[in-house]
Amino acid sequence: MTNLEQKRKEIVENLDQLQVESSEKRFNINFDDIKMIKTLMEHLNKGYTWKTANAAVLVTLYDQLKSQHKELVNAEETPEVYSIALRGHELNALYQALLNVEGVGIASARRFITMLTQVGQTVGEAMEELAANNTEINALHTQLSEIEAEIKAENAEEVEPELEASSK
Numbered sequence: 001m002t003n004l005e006q007k008r009k010e011i012v013e014n015l016d017q018l019q020v021e022s023s024e025k026r027f028n029i030n031f032d033d034i035k036m037i038k039t040l041m042e043h044l045n046k047g048y049t050w051k052t053a054n055a056a057v058l059v060t061l062y063d064q065l066k067s068q069h070k071e072l073v074n075a076e077e078t079p080e081v082y083s084i085a086l087r088g089h090e091l092n093a094l095y096q097a098l099l100n101v102e103g104v105g106i107a108s109a110r111r112f113i114t115m116l117t118q119v120g121q122t123v124g125e126a127m128e129e130l131a132a133n134n135t136e137i138n139a140l141h142t143q144l145s146e147i148e149a150e151i152k153a154e155n156a157e158e159v160e161p162e163l164e165a166s167s168k
Helices: 003-024 035-046 055-074 088-099 106-158
Strands: 026-031 082-087
Touching: 003 106, 026 088, 026 106, 035 055, 035 082, 035 088, 035 106, 055 082, 055 088, 082 088, 088 106
Parallel strands: none
Antiparallel strands: 026 082
C-alpha cells in the first residue's frame, strides 16, 4: 500500500466515524417554561406553512417534541430547565420553521416572540455546533477528493502506453 493509499484509508475511516457521530448526535434545545414547548408545537402545527421538501422532517420534529414534552410532563421531578434533544435534521427543520414565519394578529406575534426569545439562543448555539460538524466533514471530503486525484494521477503515470512503430 502506497503512502497516498494509506492516507486515503485513514481519511475514509475518520470520515466514516465523524458521519456516524454526526448522525447520532443530539442537540439540546432548552426552555425555561414547559408551556413554551406546547407553544412551539402549536406554531409548527398551525402557524408554519410546509412544503413537499420539508413535510416529512417537520412531522418527525413535531413527533419528537410531542413525545419528549409528554416525558417531561410525566417526570417525577421538575427540572430547572426543560430540554428537548433533537437530531441534526430536526434541529435544521426547527431553525427553518423559526426563520420563515408569517402570522396574523398581535397576540400571535407576542406568543411567537416570547417563544423565540426562550429558544432562540440555544437553537442558534446548536446550529453553530452543527455547522462546525458539517464543516469538518466537508473538509475531509475535500481532502479525500484531492488524495484520490493524486492516486489517479500517480497510477496514470505508471501505465503509459508504448507506441509501436508502424512499418509500411
